[in-house]
Amino acid sequence: MAAAQPAPPAAFNILPIEINKLVLCFLDSDQDIVNFSSVCRSTYYAVNGDNNSFWRTRFRERYAYDASFSNGQMKIKYKTRTRLLKKGITMKFNREWTKSEKKLIWHLKDMINESFQGGTRMDEEDGAMRCPNQIEIIKFVLSSNHFLSIKGFANRIPEGFESDMDRMLEAVRIMCAQLLIEDIGDSYDILPFEDSQCAVYAHVKEVPMFYGQYKHTINMNWILDCMNFFHHHIVKPELGTLYDAMEYFPWGDRPSAWQSRLEEGCRPLSRHWKGTYSYLDERERNHIRDPNKRRGTIFEDKHIELGPSCIQDLEFEVNDSLKFEWPHYYEERLRSLTSTSMPPVTLAQHKTYRNIDNLPTALRISGEGSDQGDDFFASGWVNALPRQGGIPGWQRITLMKHFLPLDQGEMDDLWAYEGVVLPGGRLIIGRWWFASGDLDDPHYAHNSGPFLLWAVDEVPSDSEGSEDLPTDDDGEDDA
Incomplete structure (x- = not known):
């Protein structure tokens, strides 16, 4: 009589552990791994034995690899992170701060900070080379019902009233939005565009971009609105604005997220940049800044409706700050040097406000570019900010x-730019304003709007996307 066939658990029990580990290599889903480890003692040891070596491999397949993690730490981190990312798809993020929401935000923050600690891989969606953590964050954000959407921002807390968790949520959302700004295929708004348009044209004095004596606290609400404003124009083909320009450019000339580990301190900017800005005429600015009139009104943004030719090219270089003059007239309007020294901190704040000893807290920069056929100069500073x-x-x-060399002392046609260099140094988001005139004049800086700059990998080519901008009829409002 033929021998009885072994039951499935017995079949795995008689296999060498190496074979059971080989079986694991063909299991794609986490649920399959859980089921496999539950079959018998041998499959359990294949998954959890050998000092948790399987979990080290599994972690490295999905997340950025940090050699300081032990196998056991990777096992715990993998299970916790994977569970939270799955559960987080339905989380509300309405600032009631459940325990799971807090844990998820912390893990997303850690994923951002740990990115590019191992290798990179090609994103199957768009073919870009990204860190595994970035790919997992993108998957989560696009699957989430609330994290980076209109509903998720419906109850934003005014600047200055946020808790530490609120600030962390805002910072993580900006980093997630940075990952999505390069994708022109996802046609949705992060925030209601009407609200963001009102925010980006708010007066400089009413809605500052930085807070505090040392300008070290970023107005995250405004940065999110500005990100959403340009994202709206980039991803909406029906607008005929930035979408056409981005589709025209090769991948290396489009906005992109961080491509290396995030580091503290003041870092030199890339040399080659592209950018654009937007403005409204005076009547529209007055209307959109009036709280009694602006609701329900969306104006057609000027300048960025021009197609590929709306994109400017700009080059930056770092200067020796001791050899380049910084006019007092400029400093009065930009307050660039207020951020060159770190504020006094308590021991509890040390980690937040720490700075790298061998790095400068400020770098003097200069640049050159072309705006609507006119060559211009750019003089300024990059200042380190705390976490x-x-x-x-x-x-x-x-x-x-x-528009004249710095040594000629031009003061009649000056345009100020203030912005945030996002972590990774690939995107700059900020505000421009007309800076000539008396600071005490109530109309000073009334003419203002948003701008976006992004680093490009190669020297800009003499293509249609790099042509000088045509002159607009309303010259006063051209930044």
């Missing part, structure tokens, strides 16, 4: 755009 929401790498940039 925001637990994430390092933020910088403040201030620039004065002038």
Whole structure:
């Protein structure tokens, strides 16, 4: 009589552990791994034995690898992180701060900070080379019902009233939005565009971009609105604005997220940049800044409706700050040097406000570019900022755009730029304003709007996307 066939558990029990580990290599889902480890003692040891070596491999397949983690730490981190990312798809993020929401935000923050600690891989969606953590964050954000959507921002807390968790949530959301701004295929708004348009054209004096004596606290609400404003124009083909320009450019000339580990301190900018800005005419600015009139009104943004030719090219270089003059007239308007020294901190704040000893807290920069056929100069500073929401790498940039060399003392046609260099140094988001005139004049800086700059990998080519901008009829409002 033929021998009885062994039961499935017995079949795995008689296999060498090496074979059971080989079986694990063909299991894609986490649930399959759980089921496999539950079959018998041998499959359990294949998953959890050998000093948890399987979990080290599994972690490295999905997340950025940190050699300091033990196998056991990777096992716990993998299970916790994977569970939270799955559960987080339905989380509300309405600032009631459940225990799971807090844990998820902390893990997303850690994923951002730990990115590029191992290798990179190609994203199956768009073919870009990214850190595994970035790919997992993108999957989560696009699957989430509330994390980076209109509903998730419905109850934003005013600047200055946030808790530490609120600040961390805002910082993480900005980093997630940075990952999505390069994808022109996802046609949705992060925030209601009407609200963001009102925010980006708010007066400089009413809605500052930085807070505090040393300008070290970023107005995260405004940065999110500005990110959403340009994201709206990038991903909406029906608008005929930035979508056409981005589709025209090769991948290396489009906005992109961070491509290396995030580091603290003041870091030199990339040399080559592209960018654009937007403005409204005076009547529209007055209307959108009036709280009694602006609700329900969306204006057509000027300048960025011009297609590929709306994108400017700009080059930056770092200067020896001791050899380049910084006019007092510029400093009065930009307050660039207020961020060159770190504020006094308590021991509890040390980790938040720490700075790298061998790095400068400020770098003097200069640049050149072309705006609507006119060559211009840009003079300014990049200042190191402390961690925001637990994430390092933020910088403040201030620039004065002038059309005559600095030594000629031009003061009649100056345009100020103040912005945030997002961690990774690939995107700059900020505000421009007309800076000539008396600071005490009630109309000073009334003419203002948002701008976006992004680093490009190669020297800009003499293509249609790099042509000089045509002159607009309303010259006063051209930044």
